[in-house]
Amino acid sequence: MKVExxxxxxxxxxxxxxxxxxxxxxxxxxxxxxxEFFECMxxxxxxxxxxxxxxxxxxxxxxxxxxxDVQVEGKVLLDNKNVYDRDVDLVDLRRRVGMVFxxxxxxxxxxxxxxxxxxxxYGVNNKKRLDEIVEYSLVxxxxxxxxxxxxxxxxxxxxxxxxxxxxxxxxxAVDPEVLLMDEPCSALDPTATARIEELIEDLKxxxxxxxxxxxxxxxxxxxxxxGFLLNGQLIExxxxxAIFTNPDKKVTEDYITGRFG
Amino acid sequence: xxxxxxxxxxxxxxxxxxxxxxxxxxxxxxKRISDLLxxxxxxxxxxxxxxxxxxxxxxxAGGMAAIxxxxxxxxxxxxxxxxxxxxxxxxxxxxxxxLDFDDNRVFACMWQPVGESGKYSIVPLLIGSFLVALPATxxxxxxxxxxxxxxxxxASAKVREIxxxxxxLLAGIPTVVIGFLCLTLLATYVQNAFHTTFRxxxxxxxxxxxxxxxxxxxxxxxxxxxxxxxxxREASYGLGATKWETIWKVVVPAGISGVTASxxxxxxxxxxxxxxxxxxxGNAALVTGNVFSSVRTMTATIAAELGAxxxxxxxxxxxxxxxxxxxxxxxxLNLVAELIISRMRKKLRL
Numbered sequence: 247m248k249v250e251x252x253x254x255x256x257x258x259x260x261x262x263x264x265x266x267x268x269x270x271x272x273x274x275x276x277x278x279x280x281x282e283f284f285e286c287m288x289x290x291x292x293x294x295x296x297x298x299x300x301x302x303x304x305x306x307x308x309x310x311x312x313x314x315d316v317q318v319e320g321k322v323l324l325d326n327k328n329v330y331d332r333d334v335d336l337v338d339l340r341r342r343v344g345m346v347f348x349x350x351x352x353x354x355x356x357x358x359x360x361x362x363x364x365x366x367x368y369g370v371n372n373k374k375r376l377d378e379i380v381e382y383s384l385v386x387x388x389x390x391x392x393x394x395x396x397x398x399x400x401x402x403x404x405x406x407x408x409x410x411x412x413x414x415x416x417x418x419a420v421d422p423e424v425l426l427m428d429e430p431c432s433a434l435d436p437t438a439t440a441r442i443e444e445l446i447e448d449l450k451x452x453x454x455x456x457x458x459x460x461x462x463x464x465x466x467x468x469x470x471x472x473g474f475l476l477n478g479q480l481i482e483x484x485x486x487x488a489i490f491t492n493p494d495k496k497v498t499e500d501y502i503t504g505r506f507g
Numbered sequence: 508x509x510x511x512x513x514x515x516x517x518x519x520x521x522x523x524x525x526x527x528x529x530x531x532x533x534x535x536x537x538k539r540i541s542d543l544l545x546x547x548x549x550x551x552x553x554x555x556x557x558x559x560x561x562x563x564x565x566x567x568a569g570g571m572a573a574i575x576x577x578x579x580x581x582x583x584x585x586x587x588x589x590x591x592x593x594x595x596x597x598x599x600x601x602x603x604x605x606l607d608f609d610d611n612r613v614f615a616c617m618w619q620p621v622g623e624s625g626k627y628s629i630v631p632l633l634i635g636s637f638l639v640a641l642p643a644t645x646x647x648x649x650x651x652x653x654x655x656x657x658x659x660x661x662a663s664a665k666v667r668e669i670x671x672x673x674x675x676l677l678a679g680i681p682t683v684v685i686g687f688l689c690l691t692l693l694a695t696y697v698q699n700a701f702h703t704t705f706r707x708x709x710x711x712x713x714x715x716x717x718x719x720x721x722x723x724x725x726x727x728x729x730x731x732x733x734x735x736x737x738x739x740r741e742a743s744y745g746l747g748a749t750k751w752e753t754i755w756k757v758v759v760p761a762g763i764s765g766v767t768a769s770x771x772x773x774x775x776x777x778x779x780x781x782x783x784x785x786x787x788x789g790n791a792a793l794v795t796g797n798v799f800s801s802v803r804t805m806t807a808t809i810a811a812e813l814g815a816x817x818x819x820x821x822x823x824x825x826x827x828x829x830x831x832x833x834x835x836x837x838x839x840l841n842l843v844a845e846l847i848i849s850r851m852r853k854k855l856r857l
Binding site: 307309313336338353355368416 | 745746747749757
């Protein structure tokens with residue numbers, strides 16, 4: 247689905263879904279979806295529970311196939327390279343496409359070790375360099391001031407909102423290009439949610455962000471583009487203001503005005 | 508704060524119309540369902556109260572019984588064991604002076620509980636027990652933890668369905684059968700492989716005991732790792748970790764308390780194992796550091812001798828002392844395991 251938004255051409259396309267269908271076993275979770283994610287923009291995917299939102303963004307970093315039996319048709323192009331090509335290096339793909347999950351999932355390790363986990367995987371062991379990366383990532387995720395004096399304490403002792411920002415820091419520590427966020431605020435209280443939203447606003451200067459949310463106000467507040475997904479099909483995709491003020495389809499309007507979902 | 512709806516500025520038209528809650532609800536005669544429920548509950552309330560009381564007390568008794576049994580066992584063991592100190596000089600539990608071949612008086616640790624001048628040193632028995640239990644723990648930690656990791660993280664559902672029951676079946680083989688196999692088959696292989704002086708030795712016993720504790724360790728490790736939430740695995744993969752890195756750096760550290768517990772429990776099992784060591788270790792009470800030497804464990808000594816000694820005699824009481832010691836060691840082992848686990852839990856806040 248091409249977006250008609252008037253200022254087309256100014257944005258660089260980062261990710262293109264081209265006729266993507268996604269199966270769990272025999273069950274078709276995504277049905278022939280084509281859309282683009284633009285560089286340094288926040289793209290929100292909205293839709294009722296079970297419509298395939300999470301599956302859609304998880305298809306980009308190929309994380310679903312670890313625990314599930316999946317089949318894919320169509321293409322997911324990251325910088326014009328299909329991530330489902332045979333020669334794709336999954337480790338490199340997942341470094342470039344970072345992910346933040348629905349529930350904060352810090353490792354049961356110290357705050358420092360959580361952030362340093364990624365760089366260490368790639369073999370960075372120089373203490374001074376790691377220190378810098380950890381500080382940089384925590385500053386970027388707006389957590390540094392709260393944790394700088396207790397980097398060696400367990401991450402599990404942090405509050406839910408802090409844990410989620412730590413997970414964002416952990417993802418940033420490997421210097422990704424894209425951030426996938428799967429309902430990152432659904433387990434958080436309104437204050438923590440507001441902080442994460444502020445953070446997203448800041449992070450989009452540097453990263454391409456795809457966020458799944460079932461909170462329509464959130465999508466309206468933070469995203470530049472919004473896609474409405476229903477039963478695995480992309481019903482409508484447009485700049486966010488257009489979706490929320492003047493949707494093309496009746497069903498989109500019904501959903502965003504709370505008539506179902 | 509109380510709002511007075513009457514005096515506030517609501518206009519009647521703003522208030523949603525309410526109908527009577529009674530209308531349209533199911534009735535039996537003049538009674539609503541809730542009336543029936545309340546009535547029948549009234550009738551049952553006394554019976555229910557007694558039921559609750561009895562069940563609560565039964566469960567409490569069940570819990571207390573476990574503690575009571577342990578206490579009784581300990582008291583009985585200890586009571587008989589402590590008598591040994593009145594019949595035998597305490598120093599003799601470590602060793603006695605004997606005359607060697609050149610008629611020199613030497614201090615020796617021997618377990619030779621026969622005749623007038625029986626020798627009751629517990630040292631060779633302790634050494635024997637640990638010479639079997641330690642190698643057995645090492646072997647079964649490597650194989651058992653490996654097996655648990657394989658089951659939890661690598662095996663497909665189909666393979667798991669076959670392998671897990673098979674491993675649990677291994678734990679169900681009577682130990683006398685394993686002892687028999689060790690005695691007849693394994694001992695020969697070990698002797699051929701290592702050219703040992705003694706055919707039956709601590710190492711053969713350790714291999715046999717491993718067969719019993721590998722399933723324990725594998726099964727508990729598997730459970731511990733499967734309890735690690737999937738979100739952690741996803742987070743690890745999401746950062747670009749490979750399967751091996753995810754297992755080694757995330758899943759195992761997160762489940763480490765369970766893995767540690769399984770190892771210590773396994774070691775407790777190894778120390779307490781009797782039938783296999785009676786059959787496979789040669790039962791010579793030697794003071795040695797060599798795993799390929801015959802040994803006599805504490806359990807084997809009790810099993811072999813207790814049935815044939817007069818009650819209340821020095822040997823009888825000495826055996827009870829050995830039993831108390833064994834009980835004490837396994838008790839401490841379990842305590843240590845519990846402490847390690849709770850400390851790790853606190854550290855990781857799992």
